[in-house]
Amino acid sequence: MSDLTQTPTATTASLDEGISEAHGGEHAVAVAAAHGVDMMFTLSGAHVFPMYDGAVHAEPPMRILDVRHEQTAVFAAEAIGKLTRVPGLAVLTAGPGVTNGVSPIAQAQFSGSPLVVIGGRAPANRWGMGSLQELDHPPLLAPVAKLAHTVHTVDAIPAAVDEAFRVAATPHRGPTFLDVPMDQFFDKAAVDRPEVSARRRVTPDPDVLAHIGGLLAEARRPVIVLGTDVWADGAEAAALRLVESLGLPAVTNGMGRGVVPGGHPLLVTKARGQALGTSDLVVVVGTPLDFRLGYGVFGGKDGGSAAKVVHVADSPGQVSEHADLVASTSGDLTLTLDGIQAAVEQQLRKPDWTGWVEELQAAVRAAVVRDAALLAADADPIHPARIYGELVPRLADDSVVIGDGGDFVSFAGKYVEPKRPGGWLDPGPYGCLGAGLGAAIAARLSRPSAQVVLLLGDGAAGMSLMDVDTLVRHDLPVVMVCGNNSAWGLEKQPMRMLYGYDVAADLAPQTRYDEVVKALGGGGETVTDPSRIGPALDRAFDSRTPYLVNVITDVDAAYPRNTFGV
Ligand SMILES: Cc1ncc(C[n+]2csc(CCOP(=O)(O)OP(=O)(O)O)c2C)c(N)n1
Numbered sequence: 001m002s003d004l005t006q007t008p009t010a011t012t013a014s015l016d017e018g019i020s021e022a023h024g025g026e027h028a029v030a031v032a033a034a035h036g037v038d039m040m041f042t043l044s045g046a047h048v049f050p051m052y053d054g055a056v057h058a059e060p061p062m063r064i065l066d067v068r069h070e071q072t073a074v075f076a077a078e079a080i081g082k083l084t085r086v087p088g089l090a091v092l093t094a095g096p097g098v099t100n101g102v103s104p105i106a107q108a109q110f111s112g113s114p115l116v117v118i119g120g121r122a123p124a125n126r127w128g129m130g131s132l133q134e135l136d137h138p139p140l141l142a143p144v145a146k147l148a149h150t151v152h153t154v155d156a157i158p159a160a161v162d163e164a165f166r167v168a169a170t171p172h173r174g175p176t177f178l179d180v181p182m183d184q185f186f187d188k189a190a191v192d193r194p195e196v197s198a199r200r201r202v203t204p205d206p207d208v209l210a211h212i213g214g215l216l217a218e219a220r221r222p223v224i225v226l227g228t229d230v231w232a233d234g235a236e237a238a239a240l241r242l243v244e245s246l247g248l249p250a251v252t253n254g255m256g257r258g259v260v261p262g263g264h265p266l267l268v269t270k271a272r273g274q275a276l277g278t279s280d281l282v283v284v285v286g287t288p289l290d291f292r293l294g295y296g297v298f299g300g301k302d303g304g305s306a307a308k309v310v311h312v313a314d315s316p317g318q319v320s321e322h323a324d325l326v327a328s329t330s331g332d333l334t335l336t337l338d339g340i341q342a343a344v345e346q347q348l349r350k351p352d353w354t355g356w357v358e359e360l361q362a363a364v365r366a367a368v369v370r371d372a373a374l375l376a377a378d379a380d381p382i383h384p385a386r387i388y389g390e391l392v393p394r395l396a397d398d399s400v401v402i403g404d405g406g407d408f409v410s411f412a413g414k415y416v417e418p419k420r421p422g423g424w425l426d427p428g429p430y431g432c433l434g435a436g437l438g439a440a441i442a443a444r445l446s447r448p449s450a451q452v453v454l455l456l457g458d459g460a461a462g463m464s465l466m467d468v469d470t471l472v473r474h475d476l477p478v479v480m481v482c483g484n485n486s487a488w489g490l491e492k493q494p495m496r497m498l499y500g501y502d503v504a505a506d507l508a509p510q511t512r513y514d515e516v517v518k519a520l521g522g523g524g525e526t527v528t529d530p531s532r533i534g535p536a537l538d539r540a541f542d543s544r545t546p547y548l549v550n551v552i553t554d555v556d557a558a559y560p561r562n563t564f565g566v
């Protein structure tokens with residue numbers, strides 16, 4: 001079943017206003033703009049000049065954000081998609097431009113981020129003769145994109161770009177890729193541009209929702225898990241309504257963090273192990289049952305019985321095939337969550353989970369007490385947790401916090417509990433280091449007045465720090481905090497554990513990443529004394545420039561983890 005309904009994120013615009021002759025880039029930019037795009041991320045190459053000319057001459061012109069590495073362009077576009085819920089646009093030149101974008105495209109696929117990548121391509125009229133960078137890209141991209149094909153003629157560009165945006169924005173969201181042969185991109189055609197239509201919202205099956213309502217009414221220790229797609233699908237208000245109206249304890253992950261605000265009495269993420277381990281019914285919404293959720297096996301803690309599992313997804317392909325489910329449903333998540341709420345309310349038997357909730361709240365309070373010592377630690381060298389002890393009280397409710405690193409970011413996941421949804425960006429299940437600078441660029445552009453904090457492991461910093469140059473050139477102030485343990489910490493500790501030694505895990509001691517930022521035109525400082533972290537962060541927030549606080553931390557203060565993700 002489905003109906004046609006306008007969603008908060010969909011754009012409706014008519015492009016069919018008597019189109020005159022235009023080149024391929026002008027057509028592509030006009031269609032992107034009709035889909036709500038107002039900027040493109042790119043690194044120059046002649047194959048995609050028509051996109052730039054199209055942007056410059058568009059009315060209004062489309063902003064061009066030129067970066068220092070294509071991975072940053074695509075990570076930025078991916079992050080725009082995550083933050084604004086309108087697909088981001090990256091434009092990559094042929095050959096190495098496109099191949100440099102493959103990792104972030106794969107990341108967008110794993111995270112369900114709406115993203116359109118348009119690539120240049122060697123000219124069709126010389127294909128096979130050996131022109132520069134003559135590579136057939138779609139076969140490389142097909143495994144990591146929802147759609148990957150070549151637009152062979154200029155007159156096909158408007159419809160192809162429209163389709164790329166529609167597919168990227170349709171649940172389950174993800175990346176799409178098009179390339180256009182250079183001769184066709186520069187060529188002109190008089191062609192109608194398609195009308196951009198509102199997204200179709202798929203109505204979930206009411207019988208399944210009634211069944212889930214019955215399961216909830218019978219449950220004695222239920223937990224709901226709210227993941228990235230709750231935010232991506234615009235269902236954050238419905239999710240909070242459901243949690244609050246039923247008094248249902250919630251665990252959040254990915255971009256679902258903040259849907260139930262940090263400090264809310266029903267947010268039990270800090271007691272996650274107990275909640276998921278002793279529950280009798282776990283309802284997982286908008287996130288796959290992957291390694292982050294123990295592959296969908298819950299309960300069983302302390303010899304207890306396994307929990308029943310319900311999987312709620314934004315689209316049929318996202319429903320887990322490997323987990324043992326008592327029920328599953330797919331469709332628009334607002335309709336689904338409101339439908340589940342109504343189904344529970346219609347039950348004769350009214351659930352009373354007060355005792356269960358109090359038990360979890362006590363566990364959350366105990367975790368807060370346990371955390372307090374590390375958050376205030378004055379250990380020398382600095383314990384990474386202390387950085388969060390200083391940072392968290394300085395964060396405004398609308399801050400955007402981005403994690404790019406290993407252990408340093410795992411600590412952030414533990415200690416930063418966002419107050420609002422849509423402000424937490426982590427690499428997601430693809431776990432690709434190097435996303436940080438791109439995400440920070442996107443965050444500053446899409447949330448102009450919010451605090452933007454980029455948490456960088458020192459290893460991760462090395463993968464994208466040159467793009468501080470982009471922050472500086474485009475006047476995009478961001479606070480960067482580098483947890484500098486002089487190591488690939490998240491690899492060093494597991495290797496030691498497995499082999500008793502480690503190799504290829506050390507970085508140069510106490511590298512001055514702050515000086516790198518200064519050399520590129522930003523500001524920064526190094527901190528070795530825990531009491532100086534707070535004042536350094538204050539200077540960073542006040543500086544109104546890209547600013548990196550380089551905190552030298554203890555390499556032996558590893559994140560306590562019980563899974564390596566496999
Ligand atoms: C592109 C990429 N290469 C390698 C890895 C494997 N990896 C995961 S975490 C990690 C260590 C990260 O080190 P750092 O950023 O310094 O953070 P730390 O763990 O030291 O806090 C590595 C190498 C990865 N996830 N992504």
Ligand SMILES: [Mg+2]
Nearest residue numbers: 458459487489
């Ligand atoms: Mg490190």
